[in-house]
Ligand code: HEC
């Protein structure tokens with residue numbers, strides 16, 4: 449009798465722990481907009497070499513913004529990269545391509561990566577994050593004077609100019625602060 453009771457208590461304990469684990473795991477709550485902020489919208493950059501090489505001229509975009517096919521094409525055309533030469537040694541190029549491809553939207557579970565993926569059809573290979581339907585749509589109400597016409601921003605590609613926690617992979621609306629304009633209220 450006593451043993452049964454102990455087993456029952458232990459069983460309930462394990463069930464409670466398992467439920468808590470499930471409820472608070474990354475897989476279930478994946479949105480930075482939620483008050484408990486368990487997980488950013490895209491996985492933050494986790495490769496130091498990538499952060500240095502691909503963050504030298506602009507924000508080091510998280511791999512989870514583009515599908516693998518886009519990263520492959522971008523990495524194969526670095527000598528002609530948006531009017532710049534961003535060439536790397538073969539070895540570094542291979543390593544970074546591998547990093548980007550394996551962290552692309554293709555297998556991503558983070559919420560915003562999935563939204564990018566869902567917004568694209570299979571035959572589209574965008575070379576710009578800002579040209580993916582999801583990211584484009586999220587900014588369609590933004591007047592040009594706050595972006596290209598804003599000397600402190602320059603272009604929509606400059607994510608971290610407005611998204612204060614962009615480097616954390618967090619793009620919640622409450623974390624937007626546009627230079628010379630301020631917080632964004634819908
Ligand atoms: C020599 C400078 C330079 C380096 C190094 C560089 N880039 Fe760029 N990149 C640019 C410029 C310039 C643009 C265009 C920015 C704009 O339109 O405002 C750009 C744009 C991009 C965009 C598109 C952004 C958008 O508009 O959505 C991606 C993606 C990108 N770069 C990835 C990379 C990756 C990956 C690497 C590392 C292999 C890299 N870049 C290294 C100069 C560079």
Ligand code: HEC
Pocket residue numbers: 513560577578583586587588589590594595601603604605606607608609610611619620621624626632634
């Ligand atoms: C000029 C400032 C600015 C720049 C640069 C910018 N954004 Fe934004 N972003 C905004 C504003 C403002 C909104 C909210 C727009 C709205 O609600 O109408 C927004 C919304 C978003 C959202 C949706 C947030 C939500 O409501 O859930 C995402 C995701 C996002 N931006 C990603 C990016 C990425 C990635 C880049 C860079 C490639 C970028 N943004 C560059 C200002 C900017």
